[in-house]
Amino acid sequence: MRNGSQAGKSHVKSTNGATGQTSSLKAKVDILEGSAQDSYTPIKSLNTFLFDWKIKARVTKKHNKKTWKNIRGQGTLLNVELIDSQGTQIQATFFNEQADHYEHRLVENRVYLFANGQVKMANQKYTSIKNDYSIVFDKQSEIEEVDDDASIQNRGFCFTTIQEINDFEQMRTIDAIGIITQVGILTQVNIKQSGAVKDRRNICIADESNLSIQVSLWGANARTEGYSEGQVLALRGARVSDYNGKSLNSGDEHSQMFIDPDHRRARELHNWYEYHKSNLSLSSVTINTSIITNGTGIATTNCGLGGAVGSGGERPDNFKFAEELIEELLNPVRSSQSSGLAPFLSDAAKQQTKFYKISGFVKMIFNDEKILYLSCPDCRKKVIEEDGSWRCENCSKLHETNLPTYMLSALISDVSGNVMVQFPRELGDSIMNGKSATEFKEMKDEF
Ligand SMILES: [Zn+2]
Secondary structure, X not given: OHHHHHHHHHHHHHHHHHHHHHHHXXXXXXXXXXXXXXXXXXXXXXXXXXXXXXXXXXXXXXXXXXXXXXOOEEEEEEEEEEEOOOOOEEEEEEEHHHHHHHHOOOOOOOEEEEEOOEEEEOOHHHOOOOOOEEEEEOOOOEXXXXXXXXXXXXXXXXXXXHHHHOOOOOOOEEEEEEEEEEEOOOXXXXXXXXXXXEEEEEEEEEOOOOEEEEEEEEOHXXXXXXXXXXXXXXXXXXXXXXXXXXXXXXXXXXXXXXXXXXXXXXXXXXHHHHHHHHHOOOEEOEOOOEEEEOOOEEEEEOOOOOXXXXXXXXXXXXXXXXXXXXXXXXXXXXXXXHOXXXXXXXXXXXXXXXXXXXXXXXXXXXXXXXXXXXXXXXOOOEEXXXXXXXXXXXXXXXXXXXXXXXXXEEEEEEOOEEEEEEXXXXXXXXXXXXXXXXXXXXXXXXX
């Protein structure tokens, strides 16, 4: 009985093994036959274990060649973005001599066959392309231009919603799309760190979540004319900024923009806007923006028009009660503590910058020595007194003057409880009834 059952087991096992082998062999044959038929590997089936592949793809974006530097040395790199006939995108990188070699051979919008690259895990922080993998092409790689293939679309997008952007960390690269709700005029901005003057245009876009966000277009993207309300603006490779809540930056060196692109999302947004534009109630994830438009001078603060609570009790703008807010902010910290990571080093803690709306009254302002600091007139970082001048470590410069700057903390209270909120810089003015940090310091010094 016992022997029999063992024999039976081992018999079953070997049968399974044999069947497994047969089916995996068959699968291999299928792949080979399949690839012989349509010749090319879909980008979506690339992975680090697949070596013998050949993709046919369009170069949708060729970035400017960059220099890299780390402890192992320095060199140049060239990033390109590829898309295949199934609409799957992937980023590819060329280093050093390969970057020089392919910089002018690859042309945006043309179609190529690519083989013999190394498939690697992608660093998603620096690309809007949603692919777990990226490709590094080296001197073994084969790249050959072929005739244009209309089955490969001109541009791939991986759109994120404005709601999703609200959860992303600073400097994350994304594709965004929305209806233009406000167009600012072209302005020139002094970039204090480099001394350069750059063109900038602020625009607000909104989507079906009834959220809006401010986009700062820079350089050639800002100089483009012909934006108007109700158009769809699509951005490839825009960068998330934590400036004033959440906003986006789109400079011509890293980001492409398209007005009313031929894309399903653009049509959806147009339909939504047509239906709702007469009673649009938007909430902005960017706070304290003042967009100067052609028509009326300074238009409004906030891209949105107010309307904190959406219909049916939804709160699309992340409105929270104090108690909920504290609970939500503490959760990732708690889970990282139980995982043994220092809370402020954990990814969860790093990604916590997020925009919330809270409604309450100022219960108390902490009038301690931290309420204001003396800042550098250029970069607003803290300065140290040095023989009657003010040294900024950040700009490594001595300044004649300093700028008193708020970093005040206040206890905001609502029905659920209290939450301590910091009000940096000019945000402190409104808490102090419009009194600037300079005025407040003068008053304080008199006592
Ligand atoms: Zn400075």
